[in-house]
Amino acid sequence: MKIAKRVREAEKHAKRIAAMTPEQRDRYEAWQRAHKPGSAAARRRAKAERQQAAAVRKMLSEPRPRPTPSEEVAELEKLIADRKAELARALAKTNDPGAFG
Numbered sequence: 001m002k003i004a005k006r007v008r009e010a011e012k013h014a015k016r017i018a019a020m021t022p023e024q025r026d027r028y029e030a031w032q033r034a035h036k037p038g039s040a041a042a043r044r045r046a047k048a049e050r051q052q053a054a055a056v057r058k059m060l061s062e063p064r065p066r067p068t069p070s071e072e073v074a075e076l077e078k079l080i081a082d083r084k085a086e087l088a089r090a091l092a093k094t095n096d097p098g099a100f101g
Helices: 002-018 022-034 040-061 071-093
Strands: none
16 A cells, blocks of 8 residues: 555655656756755754854864963062072072981
């Protein structure tokens, strides 16, 4: 029963296509190329995935702005450099080899 129905529908479809004018046939073929088979949900999902992939490609292709050091970071780096210099001066003043020297 189902097979016979599908055969009848296919024959009816073939007759309808054969009866089309060349312009109608061109529009029909263009429509077929533009609309892939499958459920509407599958097409929507594929479209969403393409849009997400395009957004990711765009995001990755744009240069990232480099963060500028804040005043606090610059101040801390200066303090560290000062302490290292102070330590180097203190070690230079004492020629004590230490307990293991």
